[in-house]
Amino acid sequence: MRQVGVGIVGLGNSGWRLHGEYLAGAAKFCLVGVCDEDAVRLARVGDALEAPQVASFDALLCRDDVELVVLAIPHTLHVGMAVAALEAGKHVVVEKPMCLAVAEADRMMAAAGRSDRLLTVFHNRRWDSDFLTLRQALERGALGDVRVIESRRSGGFYLAMDTPPERSWTLGLDHGGGAVYSRGPHVLDQLLCLTRDVLGVRPTRVFCHTQTVIWPDDVFRATVEFDDGLVAQVEVNMVDGDSGPPRWHALGSDGIYLCRTPTSQAVVTELVGGRAGDERTLDSVSAHAQEVFYDNVHATLTAGAAPLVTVAHAREVVVLTDCLRQSAATGRVVECEV
Template identity: 30%
Template sequence: MGIKTVVVGLGMGKVHAREIRATPGLELYGVCDTRPHRRDEGRGEFGGHVYERLEDVIADENVQLVVLAVPHHLHTEMALATMAAKKHTVLEKPFCMTPEEGERMIAARDEHGVMLSIHHQRRWDADFYHLREWLAQNPIGPLFHMQLSWHAWGPMHDWRATRAAGGGIWYDLGAHLVDQANLLARSRPKRVFAVQNHAMWHQEVETFCRATITYENGMSVVIFTATNAATEMPRWYILGERGAIRKERFGEAGEFEFIQCHGEERHRATLPIELVGPGYYANISAHLNRGEPLEVTAEQALEVIRVLDAANRSAASGDAIDLIEQPDAPRRTRRARSDV
């Protein structure tokens, strides 16, 4: 049949379960949730085995892969338990709450010899997927600046509105944008400076974040996430030494504005966006069944967490946060400067 997979958490987990069920090489063996009504929903839609507790999933020797679609603050301890039971593990993004938690999970993965991956499925969004392909051909020369945004209008709800659970739009959706920026920058993040506010909805989690990331290769990236944006910012704004690429609206549909420069002349064109095929779970299946390379590694997801965490610390302190220690700069924070 395939790799016997159980999805834990039937909020966002329903999305995972549907994709797993449609992926060759994976078998949706069961679902798990502590809430009776969610278990009833899972039994009705997916059938198979239905578990009340993670301990019941771990105890089932038939289970090979566990998907943890649970609130962010629960990721680490639950993943440590599944990996200790020799279960391959997929976590919803973001990976964890702190870099230290990510390091613990990577160490457990290595100790127990299992797969650990994080659901950065936005790598397969059609706009990013094609953008990454185009930029690999160097159509606008070396990149030096990018701006990415993901914004909405309306407060966060349920546990996503609480700081202790890892809520807030920066960790929830900023994780995707940082992951995409890291892949396009092709360099390690070096420094982060961020500003956050709670305007409009006045929740304990931020309603706006602007983070500036400087990479080792000199690239600068500005990322906006907001739940209080009454109008839209460009989804993509990318500058290279021989042109630019821009996309106005969020979503997989639409087109890119593509500008190539020859001296002082600029030539404009549009690049249509076509939908892509199999996504994240197709790669999980290929990795576990055929040994193909894992597309989303825990190490990559840890780099995302380092940036997310640094941005929160920067916003709280007003300082830029150095992610890579310099021999003559033992402190991890320094006052913001114009080159950040």
Template identity: 30%
Template sequence: MKTTSIINVGLLGFGSAGRIYHAPFLNAYAGYRLSKVRTAQTSPEICARELKGHTQVVSTSESIFEDPAIDLVVVAAPNHLHHSLAKQALEAGKHVVVDKPFTLTTAEADELIEVARQQQRVLTVYHNRRFTSDFRTVKKVCQSGLLGRVVEYEAHFDRFRNSIRAGSWKEDNGPGGGIFYDMGTHLIDQALELFGLPEAVRADLRIQRTGGQSIDSFEVVLEYPNLKATLKGSMLAKEPFPQFTVFGDHGTFMKYGRDVQDDALRIGTVPHNGPEWGLEPENFWGRLHTSHQGLEINGIVRSELGNFGDFYHNLHDVITAGKELIVKPEEARNVIRIIELAEQSSREKRTIPFTL
């Protein structure tokens, strides 16, 4: 446990993940000091504009690992580097945040969990979509009992880009590329948070765009004893689907609209803890139609506030005060296990029983 309240951070990677989803929260929260950023691609001008004056831009990961002042390393590098960089950071005695996906295999995830245990360091994964307005609202509705027994759940994470982005590692056929390791990890983590581990997995993973080399369409079904959870993502969704649809034996909840934090962060809005951050417009609010305790309910459900920063607030409390970690590495490891089984299911065209 760290005895001082300021956590010094080294950030590995300043592409879209590091620049948009990590650095703004590390800079905005007084409990962290973003001391060093390692980047090989982002221009010095962008770094100077978006980082505070005390942040040093370095060209090697070793300059972060070997710095005794660094308490926490955030790994926001390409997916295939997550395991090796996180392992080096843990072995150097640092606490570690790994951007999703945790690793490419469960074997890699298990190794990191064991190294963190041996080093007595905190290890977690940035499953920030647990902290969105839409998911928090869906979770509240599911737990309220208003739908009765939930029997079917469908979640989408769709985009529309019918061209292939040149030079992007996410678009090639290398390990960890494609939207299943990107958007799919979010949907799997959310489903496991709501319903726990499934009994079986079946999946259809496809390349649909002309010239595509990596998965750009997925449908994964998690089978439970009395529940089916369907998770879908596409790069060719011109018209929006509902983000979430939930059927219970008393009624239905449906919600459109992607979390507003993404657009705010992309235009450079500084995150904060005020009532406006993560606040969804009314046209994003979900609709609930159900019968509950003899009453017919058919109306709009006000969205909960979202805040990706709650991930880092929790982590600060864990490192400095010994509080419980919200996103446990074992949970992130199970997300990777679902990915492995989904890939096997799609390849073999059959349902695969869930095994750890």
């Protein structure tokens, strides 16, 4: 088995906890370098991961042993640094969202095409147990003709190590923080996986409202309409915990799906003649996101496998996110073509 040399750029929560800790112990990869503009953080995380500390992004790109670059950086930096890494001949994994604008996504995809290098996006919530359980239920037709899907994510925010909230870019809008860009791509990617890949429908119109409770735009609620009449309600808040509305709620002609929290078991209530019938608790479906994702990245780079997260699908999340932002800014329904 050939190990793939990987360098990580950005050592906040995602770079350290989600990518670094996994890659440092993954047999298929060799963590050959990490870098961060904060020298104290670089030293602390580099020591914790037992990884070589590289002084700058440019220096990381010059290393011959770096085959794959993982970008866990503020969203506004994704396009420039991804393009630079691709043009340097590196394969690239970028944290979600892929970027903040459709034109940026197109620029990144063009750079990947010119360099003939892999570009993929870490949409890790595709392997959440609550999502996989609902996906399996829809694939098996447990609800019949699905007419409503409601998806909600709540809870606190993730901060870079040792960063107080008032200094975190994830809680401000200057670098693409806030609920729409920080958490929104998770629920939107999951929604598109369900509707595009399982139900075979496409979004046509969206309406979105954002609200500031503590931090700028730390709550959003959106309605997404699809070409077959299905309606989805998506909500993200970065304030409270899991005590609010259910994580998933779906209505179909043959059943009602309910999952109250990300860790609770889902229940399907059978509908017979328009009346509630038997309730059935579903076995949860589980997967390890980093293992599934990075095993696929390794197989793509060493054996020509198809990437699980294609840039075309990641771009669709950017398109839908952009529609939400337009709707929130104008207070109007926005037509969308995804």
